[in-house]
Structures are given as structure tokens and as C-alpha cells.
Amino acid sequence: MNTGHVELARAQQERWESAYVRRPRLHGVGPSRAAEWAAGVFGAAGIDDVLELGAGHGRDALFLARQGFSVHATDFSEAALDQLRLEAQREGLDDRVTAALHDVRDPLPPADATVNAVFANLLLNMAFSPSELRSLVAEIHRVLCPGGIFVYAVWSAADSCAKHWRRLEDGLAMHDGFVGRFFDESLVTELAEEWRLDETTPYDEGQRRMWRVTMTKPVQES
Numbered sequence: 001m002n003t004g005h006v007e008l009a010r011a012q013q014e015r016w017e018s019a020y021v022r023r024p025r026l027h028g029v030g031p032s033r034a035a036e037w038a039a040g041v042f043g044a045a046g047i048d049d050v051l052e053l054g055a056g057h058g059r060d061a062l063f064l065a066r067q068g069f070s071v072h073a074t075d076f077s078e079a080a081l082d083q084l085r086l087e088a089q090r091e092g093l094d095d096r097v098t099a100a101l102h103d104v105r106d107p108l109p110p111a112d113a114t115v116n117a118v119f120a121n122l123l124l125n126m127a128f129s130p131s132e133l134r135s136l137v138a139e140i141h142r143v144l145c146p147g148g149i150f151v152y153a154v155w156s157a158a159d160s161c162a163k164h165w166r167r168l169e170d171g172l173a174m175h176d177g178f179v180g181r182f183f184d185e186s187l188v189t190e191l192a193e194e195w196r197l198d199e200t201t202p203y204d205e206g207q208r209r210m211w212r213v214t215m216t217k218p219v220q221e222s
């Protein structure tokens with residue numbers, strides 16, 4: 001990470017932390033559309049444990065736990081994770097949901113090929129440099145078992161809000177202190193290089209135009 005990115009990362013972490021303190025349940029209580037999709041995909045593959053990255057206050061982790069999955073949720077906001085843990089306890093789901101502080105710029109904690117499914121809603125479009133983004137996807141590939149599934153959702157470059165964001169370097173953009181990236185299809189394809197790309201679906205959620213991506217770590221790597 002260069003100095004600029006270290007500072008950006010720190011500022012974004014503070015931004016998210018204070019957003020969650022100011023507004024508990026910031027993202028609402030219902031699941032994201034991507035989580036509903038992921039539950040179907042993981043269930044059909046006979047998977048019952050999920051690693052969720054950038055889980056926030058856990059609307060999707062709690063949803064997945066209610067569907068019977070065991071979920072390990074991580075985020076770099078302690079305030080968000082505290083809300084997640086409290087809600088899991090309140091709903092009696094704390095035996096199925098664990099939460100840990102983790103910045104995905106650091107290597108993922110699991111050992112190689114030990115995870116069956118990874119889910120990340122609106123994480124990959126956060127303030128990552130292109131090399132951080134590629135490293136993150138490589139880490140997810142590393143921890144997944146062969147045949148393991150990764151479902152993620154990101155903002156699309158076709159989002160009408162994209163033009164109102166101030167352009168920064170490295171393809172990032174800023175609005176209201178939050179920094180992120182709008183994905184085009186070529187970036188989705190590039191990140192899928194070592195994977196089997198199962199589907200890439202554009203969709204709308206709230207006022208946002210999104211991409212949902214499902215990809216599988218090949219059983220036999222070429």
C-alpha cells in the first residue's frame with residue numbers, strides 16, 4: 001500500500017465507523033437482493049457455511065443464519081460488528097453467526113482451501129486501489145475449496161449517480177466523504193480470470209444500478 005492509500009484506507013475506516021455509530025441499522029434490516037440470490041446458490045450446492053466480507057451491521061449475515069447457514073462475518077467497523085452481535089443474540093442466532101474485525105487489505109485469516117462459500121455485498125466497490133482489489137480476489141480464491149463459490153455485488157458504472165461523484169485517481173470516485181468504484185463489465189471479467197464465471201447480472205436495488213457476480217473456483221486449475 002502506498003502512503004496515499006494508507007491514509008485513504010484509514011479515513012474510510014473512520015468514516016464507516018462514525019456512520020454506523022450515528023445511524024445504527026444504516027443499511028436497513030431486510031436482506032440485500034444479492035444475499036437472497038446467494039442463499040439459493042449456496043443451498044443448491046449443499047453448502048452450509050459462509051464467510052461474509054464487509055458485512056456491516058449484518059443484515060445479510062442474519063438473513064443467511066435465519067436460512068440455516070453458519071456465517072462468519074467480518075468488517076473493519078467495530079461499531080457495525082457490535083450491532084451485528086447484539087442482533088444475533090437478540091434473535092437467538094449467536095450459535096450460527098460469528099463476527100470478527102478484519103480489514104480485507106490484510107490477508108484473509110482462513111487457511112488455503114478451507115472455505116466453501118464467500119459472500120460480499122457492496123464491498124469490492126469500496127476504496128481499493130486496483131492492486132488491492134486484485135489481491136483481495138486472489139485471497140478469496142486462495143481460501144475457497146476447489147468448487148467453492150463466491151457471490152458478490154457491486155455498483156455498476158451504468159448507475160446514474162456515478163456522474164455526480166468526484167473522480168479521483170485509480171478509477172475511484174468520492175461523494176459525501178465516501179470513496180468507491182463503479183464497475184464496468186470488463187473489470188468483472190478481469191477479476192474472474194482464475195475462476196469459472198457462472199453469471200454476471202445487472203440489476204437495480206433502491207436507486208442503484210448494480211452488478212451481481214457468481215463465480216466458482218475451478219476444481220481442476222488450468
Ligand SMILES: C[S@@+](CC[C@H](N)C(=O)[O-])C[C@H]1O[C@@H](n2cnc3c(N)ncnc32)[C@H](O)[C@@H]1O
Pocket residue numbers: 012016017027032053054055056057058059060074075076077080102103104105120121122123126127
Ligand atoms: C456499503 S457497506 C455494505 C455493508 C453490507 N455488506 C450490507 O450490504 O449491508 C460497505 C461495508 O464495507 C466495509 N468495508 C469497507 N472497506 C473495508 C475494508 N478494507 N475491510 C473490511 N471492511 C471494509 C464497511 O465498513 C462497510 O460496512
